[in-house]
Amino acid sequence: MQQVYLNGEFLPPDQARVSVFDRGFIFGDGVYEVIPVFGGRLFRLPHHLSRLDASLGAIRLRNPHTQQEWNDIFTRLLAAGSGDQSIYLQITRGVAPRDHAFPPNITPTVFAYAQPLKYSPPEQLAQGVTAVTAADIRWQRCDIKAIALLANALLRQEAIDQGAVEAILVRDGLVTEGAASNIFVVKNGRLVTPPKGPFILPGITRDLVVEIARARGIPCDELPVKIETLTSADEVWLTSSTKEILPITRIDGRPVGNGKPGPMHARTFALYKEYKQAFIQGQVD
Ligand code: PLP
Secondary structure (H helix, E strand, O other), X not given: OOOEEEOOEEEOHHHOOOOOOEHHHHHOOEEEEEEEEEOOEEOOHHHHHXXXXXXXXXXXXXXXXXXXXXXXXXXXXHHOOOOOEEEEEEEEOOXXXXXXXXXXXXXXEEEEEEEEOOOOOHHHHHHOEEEEEEEOOOOOOOOOOEOOOHHHHHHHHHHHHXXXXXXXXXXXXXXXXXXXXXXXXXXXXXXEEOOOOOOOOOOHHHHHHHHHHHHOOOOEEEOOEEHXXXXXXXXXXXXXXXXXXXXXXXXXXXXXXXXXXXXXHHHHHHHHHHHHHXXXXXXXX
């Protein structure tokens, strides 16, 4: 049976127990990461661990493990599975009587598990997906990968209720990101994605797309994206570790460009897959 990691132990999921007074449960006081595993290798692990450090630092928690310890935990979790997988890891402030203030001398709760990677259905890649725009009702520290995802869950559900796959969030007339993804637009052969800052999660896939595009001579800007730019774009994509690079072909019921995935998506996704293949073969880190 598949095992999960909890506070130093590897256990069957139904034997892993967390206190009802865990601050993750009571306050959503914790952070998480999702790391894809392709061909048995943890994709962009240093990037994920450095974002984890940034999230932990922002909520004033110490990283409970060294890079080597994390690696050992993940390797053991992955050994039970096969094919492409993903690691979910979560650290909360720990267990204490309910009080907003940080309790002194508290031990963080550390939880991780591996699961098979669920790729987007091929028809979503071939035809693109539908999105809706929604007001970005979240807080002002969206750069922290916080487990408190109530606003994101409400926004994603709003999208699902309207028959869409993702909500594209808009704050003060500017696109921030998706409910669980980053956003790219293509206009006149240039990629544009909103700049990093407090209103978006610095996506690992986003950064990789920017890196690959620039390395291969595809013009790519990190600039504010007005809602009008989104609605008049030639192409729109969402990116995330599990959805990779997915074309959005309808927004709020209207087609994006000609309503089909565009040539820039085809080119960038091919370069991404090439990079991924090189990673699987150990040619890139
Ligand atoms: N933005 C949000 C709010 C997310 O939840 C996610 C991933 O789940 C992303 C962006 C994409 O980040 P990554 O590419 O690191 O998966």
